[in-house]
Amino acid sequence: MDEKILEIEDLVVEYKTERATVHALNGVDLSLSKGESLGLVGESGAGKTTTALSILNLLPEASAVIKSGDIRYHGKSVFRMNDKELQSMRGGKISMIFQNPLTALNPVFTVGEQIAVVLRVHQGMSRKAASERAKELLEMVGIAGYRIKDYPHQFSGGMRQRVGIAAGLACNPEVLIADEPTTALDVTIQAQILELMKELQTKYDTSLLMITHNLGIISELCQKVAVMYAGRIIEYGTVREVFKHPMHPYTAGLLNALPKLEGPRERLVAIPGRVADPQDLPDGCRFHPRCEGCQARCKEEIPPMVRVNDDHYVACFGAKEGI
Amino acid sequence: MERSEIVDHNEPLIQAQHLKKYFKITKNKTLHAVDDVSFDIYPGETLGLVGESGCGKSTVGNVIMRLLPRTEGKLLYRGKDVFQADREEALALCQKMQIIFQDPYSSLNPRKTIRSILSEAYEIHRYGTKEEISKAVEALCERVQIPMNLLDHFPHELDGGMRQIVGIARALSLNADFIVCDEPVSSLDVSIQARIVNLLMDIQKEMGLSYLFISHDLSVVRHISSRIAVMYLGQIVEIAETDEMFANTRHPYSLALLSAVPRVDVDKKVSRIVLKGDVPSPVNPKPGCRFAPRCWMAQEICRQEAPAMSEVAPGHCVACHFAQETRERMKTAEISSLAD
Numbered sequence: 020m021d022e023k024i025l026e027i028e029d030l031v032v033e034y035k036t037e038r039a040t041v042h043a044l045n046g047v048d049l050s051l052s053k054g055e056s057l058g059l060v061g062e063s064g065a066g067k068t069t070t071a072l073s074i075l076n077l078l079p080e081a082s083a084v085i086k087s088g089d090i091r092y093h094g095k096s097v098f099r100m101n102d103k104e105l106q107s108m109r110g111g112k113i114s115m116i117f118q119n120p121l122t123a124l125n126p127v128f129t130v131g132e133q134i135a136v137v138l139r140v141h142q143g144m145s146r147k148a149a150s151e152r153a154k155e156l157l158e159m160v161g162i163a164g165y166r167i168k169d170y171p172h173q174f175s176g177g178m179r180q181r182v183g184i185a186a187g188l189a190c191n192p193e194v195l196i197a198d199e200p201t202t203a204l205d206v207t208i209q210a211q212i213l214e215l216m217k218e219l220q221t222k223y224d225t226s227l228l229m230i231t232h233n234l235g236i237i238s239e240l241c242q243k244v245a246v247m248y249a250g251r252i253i254e255y256g257t258v259r260e261v262f263k264h265p266m267h268p269y270t271a272g273l274l275n276a277l278p279k280l281e282g283p284r285e286r287l288v289a290i291p292g293r294v295a296d297p298q299d300l301p302d303g304c305r306f307h308p309r310c311e312g313c314q315a316r317c318k319e320e321i322p323p324m325v326r327v328n329d330d331h332y333v334a335c336f337g338a339k340e341g342i
Numbered sequence: 343m344e345r346s347e348i349v350d351h352n353e354p355l356i357q358a359q360h361l362k363k364y365f366k367i368t369k370n371k372t373l374h375a376v377d378d379v380s381f382d383i384y385p386g387e388t389l390g391l392v393g394e395s396g397c398g399k400s401t402v403g404n405v406i407m408r409l410l411p412r413t414e415g416k417l418l419y420r421g422k423d424v425f426q427a428d429r430e431e432a433l434a435l436c437q438k439m440q441i442i443f444q445d446p447y448s449s450l451n452p453r454k455t456i457r458s459i460l461s462e463a464y465e466i467h468r469y470g471t472k473e474e475i476s477k478a479v480e481a482l483c484e485r486v487q488i489p490m491n492l493l494d495h496f497p498h499e500l501d502g503g504m505r506q507i508v509g510i511a512r513a514l515s516l517n518a519d520f521i522v523c524d525e526p527v528s529s530l531d532v533s534i535q536a537r538i539v540n541l542l543m544d545i546q547k548e549m550g551l552s553y554l555f556i557s558h559d560l561s562v563v564r565h566i567s568s569r570i571a572v573m574y575l576g577q578i579v580e581i582a583e584t585d586e587m588f589a590n591t592r593h594p595y596s597l598a599l600l601s602a603v604p605r606v607d608v609d610k611k612v613s614r615i616v617l618k619g620d621v622p623s624p625v626n627p628k629p630g631c632r633f634a635p636r637c638w639m640a641q642e643i644c645r646q647e648a649p650a651m652s653e654v655a656p657g658h659c660v661a662c663h664f665a666q667e668t669r670e671r672m673k674t675a676e677i678s679s680l681a682d
Contacts, residue, residue, distance in 0.1 A: 062531040175620045205394035205558065207617045210602035214616050232532065235604030259608045276536035278565035280588075280603060281610065287565070289537035293501050 024193055024226055025051040025074065025113075030088035032069055032078065032250075039298045043069040045250035045305075046088070048324065051194065056220060056227040058237030058258065060273075061247030062294050067230045068118075070247075071196050074228075075109050076100070111141035114187040118199040120179035124171040130157070130182045131167025137189040156185040160215060177208035181215070188219060196228045201236065213240060234277065238262060246270045249295040249305035252324070256331035266333040268310050304335070312337040353420075354382035355552050356406070356520055361415035363398070363405050373625045375401040377576035379415075383520070388546065388553040390567030390584070392560055392599070394621055398576040399556045400444075403522040406554065407441045408432075419520070437467060440513035444525035446505035450497040456508055457493040463515040478515070486511045486541060503534035510541065514549075522554045527562060539566060560603050564588060569657075572596045575624050575632040578651075582658035592660040592668050595633045615672070631663070639664055639671050 032044040044066045051057055061067050072078050074090055076097045090097045092108060100108065109115075117123040125133060134156055135149035144152065154164040160181040162174075171179055180200060187195055197216070201209040217240060220227055229241055237244050237258060244261050246254040246269065254267040265271040275288040292309035295301065301308050307317040316336055324334045363376040376398045383389045393399045404410040406417055408424065417424040419435060427435055443449035450459055460482060464475040483490060486507050497505055506526060513521050523542065527535040543566060546553065557563050563570060564584055571581040572593065580593040591597045598615040605612065617636050631637070634644040641663070649663045662668065 062533060177620055205621070206560070206602040207394060207598060208620065209604075210614060210616050213604065214614070233604065234532075234606045238606050238608050239604045262606065262608055273532055274606065276532050277606060278536075278539070278561040280561050280564060280600075280605065281607075284565050286543075287536035287540055289540060290533035293503065294531060294533070 022053045023050045024053055024093060025228075026091045027070070027074070028089050028091070030070070030073060030090065031086040032066075032073060033084045033086055034082045035084060036082065041297045042300055043083075043250055043297055044073070044088075045300070047247075047250070047252055049245055049252060049255075051226050051228060053193075054224045054226055055243060056229060056241045058241035058244040059228060059230045059247060060232060060234060060237055060244060062232060064249075064294055064297055065247040066250040066297075067247055068198055069250075071115065071198050071228065071230055073097075074196060075113060075115060076105055077109075107141065110137050110187075110192075111190045112192055113194040113196065114190070114192040115196040115198065116180070116183050116187045116200045119203055120176055120183050121171075121203070123183050124179060126171055129168050129170055130174070134167075134182070134186045134189055137186055141190045152189070153185075156189055157182070159188075159219075160185045161211070175208075177204050177211060180204060180208075180212055184212070184215065184219075188223075188225075191223055192225060194226045194228065196230070198230045199232070200229075202231070202233075209236075216240060234262070234273065246273075249300055250297060251305065251321075251334065253306065253334045254332065255324070256327075260328075260330045264331070266327055266331065266338040267306075267335045268312055268337070269306050272309075310337075353385070354418075355385045355420060356383040356554070357416075357418040357421075358382075358402075358406065359416040359418070361402065361405060361417065362413040363401050363410060364413045367625060371625050374576050374627050375624060376405060377627070379573075379576070379578055381571055381578065381581065383552050383554060385519070385552055386546070386550050387568040388555050388566055390563035390570040391554060391556045391573060392558060392563050392570060393573035394558060394599075396575075396621055396624065397573045398624070399558075399573050400524055402573075403441065403524045403554065403556050407439065407522055409441075433467070437463075437516035438518055439520045439522070440516075440518040441522040441524060442506075442509050442513050442526045445529055446502055446509050447497075447529075449509055450505060452497055455494050455496055456488070456500075459497075459508065460493075460511055460515060463512065467516060469516075482511050482515055485545070486514070501534075502530050503537060506530060506538055507541065510538075510545075514545065517549075519550065520552045520554075522556070524556045525558070526555075528557065528559065535562070542566065560600065572599065575621065575627065577632060577661065579633065579662070580658075580660045582655075586655065586658050590655065590658065590669075592654055592658070592665045593633075593662050594637050594639055594664075594668055594671075597668060597672060631661075639668070 027047055027049040030044050030047040034041040034043055047070055059067050131150055131153045134153035138144045138149040138152055154167050157167060158164045162178055162181055201212050241258055244258045245252045248269050254261055254270045265274055272290040276290060278287060290309055295305050303319045304317045304322050307313045322334045322336045324332050326332050358379060358381050361376055361379045365373040365375055367373055379402055381389060391399045405412045412425060424435060457479060460479045461475050464478055469475055469478060488507055488511060527538050555566055567584050569583050570587045571578045574595050580596045591600055598617050601612055601614045619636055622635055630645040630647060631649050634640040643663055649661045651659045651661045653659050654665050
């Protein structure tokens with residue numbers, strides 16, 4: 020039915036350091052269809068960014084080990100692509116917007132040059148044509164065209180992030196990966212960026228993988244959501260379904276822990292314990308030490324992802340019995 | 343609601359009067375970080391201070407704690423002028439006024455154990471013998487639920503949430519009754535954040551503390567505060583009781599700020615006011631209303647004359663020439679709707 024552009028299958032990634040092994044991803048399954056916007060939510064250390072970097076085969080070679088699993092872009096494994104194929108994919112077909120707009124841009128080139136280089140490499144444009152197009156792109160994200168000769172330090176944080184978005188969109192990518200694109204920005208600027216992304220997504224039918232810890236952003240921007248905990252997807256489905264009827268105790272816990280902007284101010288329900296340490300993961304369900312409904316089975320077996328209904332999947336033994 | 347309701351409205355605990363903090367950059371350039379800020383905080387209440395980065399909210403906290411010298415203005419603690427205090431009085435005030443910092447990674451000395459971090463205040467203020475101090479530290483840990491076995495660990499061995507609890511314990515050690523909380527939960531994960539917010543509210547109730555709660559996160563501020571002050575470019579533009587602030591927002595900036603927060607509830611989408619441009623520089627600000635360049639209802643008068651604070655409802659003050667019209671204007675203004 021839906022055309023799957025990107026498929027991640029049972030991906031296991033470890034980071035090796037001298038002292039320890041960090042189990043960043045422990046079997047991630049995820050797919051993205053054409054035009055779909057998927058939110059990937061989780062707390063720090065859940066493996067969100069590692070997932071994003073794996074898709075572009077950008078994991079640091081010195082420390083990261085892909086233990087098993089595969090990522091296929093249009094059926095072709097990104098781990099088996101040669102340099103040329105990788106280069107045409109990165110920035111051309113799949114592009115990424117990074118979290119920190121301060122460090123993602125090169126300080127010694129003008130923003131115009133940085134956007135134009137994407138076009139020259141991927142579309143073989145001439146210097147002049149690329150520069151013209153860069154100007155258009157800047158205007159599209161709401162920055163005056165005459166500023167293409169300015170350097171990143173002459174822009175504010177929100178504007179730099181727009182430059183990052185303009186560069187990301189330069190080649191009309193099929194997939195846009197946004198890794199916490201607004202975390203470093205103020206709310207009013209965040210609102211500008213979110214409106215912009217929403218507009219662009221409907222206009223160009225780009226698939227979006229939105230990585231964030233902010234459930235509100237997912238609720239506004241995405242159709243589907245995948246909740247990550249300790250390197251696994253533990254709940255997946257449409258945003259409406261997952262946020263209204265969370266099945267996994269972790270998802271429910273996250274939603275309860277958030278202070279609300281409307282309604283009565285009730286005491287927050289904190290999730291006990293601490294976020295699982297990827298260097299020392301518990302056996303069985305990674306969430307069991309923090310889970311109220313923990314049973315003997317949870318401590319030994321890793322719960323598989325089961326289908327609740329068409330729009331909703333969950334990896335929890337307790338949830339399955341509840342139906 | 344579990345917020346402390348024993349609020350004595352007769353005698354403010356803290357009174358900030360026309361506080362100013364300017365930073366001289368060059369001969370002709372002055373950064374107006376805090377520009378004429380006044381507020382009262384009553385015993386047992388929490389005043390939330392919200393605003394975007396660079397609006398001066400942390401500077402207010404630092405000036406109150408005398409971590410930065412003020413440029414002008416007065417700060418009264420129980421009617422006593424804090425900035426005029428002599429050495430001895432200042433030391434006594436230290437016990438009563440404390441601060442919790444944003445970043446629990448850099449605000450604890452990495453070379454000291456948790457025990458010695460928590461003992462320090464007792465030692466400085468000559469609390470008693472070693473045994474007495476040790477007992478006091480343990481009692482403190484019990485109150486904020488720091489496991490005793492962590493006392494001999496170093497800060498790097500603790501996770502962010504626990505470190506922030508140590509920061510809270512340190513602020514509480516000398517029975518302070520006023521605490522500046524400078525973005526205490528901003529660097530924490532959601533599941534941990536809830537625990538810290540609950541802890542802050544519990545000890546407030548238990549010990550009758552007053553907080554100045556500085557944060558950019560409106561939902562956290564709404565949750566914890568009895569009153570809220572919204573800051574923009576060094577000035578308070580609106581101040582009101584929490585429910586009044588949310589139900590009856592009057593300043594166009596407060597409205598934009600409120601509408602900008604992404605809502606989790608999929609069925610409750612609000613219309614959003616998207617502000618154009620960025621926060622202007624606080625260096626040599628122009629006359630007139632500071633928000634005028636980004637305001638969707640700015641008129642000629644806004645660019646010429648700075649609006650004065652005026653009371654629109656009991657306890658609800660707004661600094662806007664058109665405070666009475668904001669809500670009507672919002673309906674007709676050009677706003678993007680998020681409703682599906």
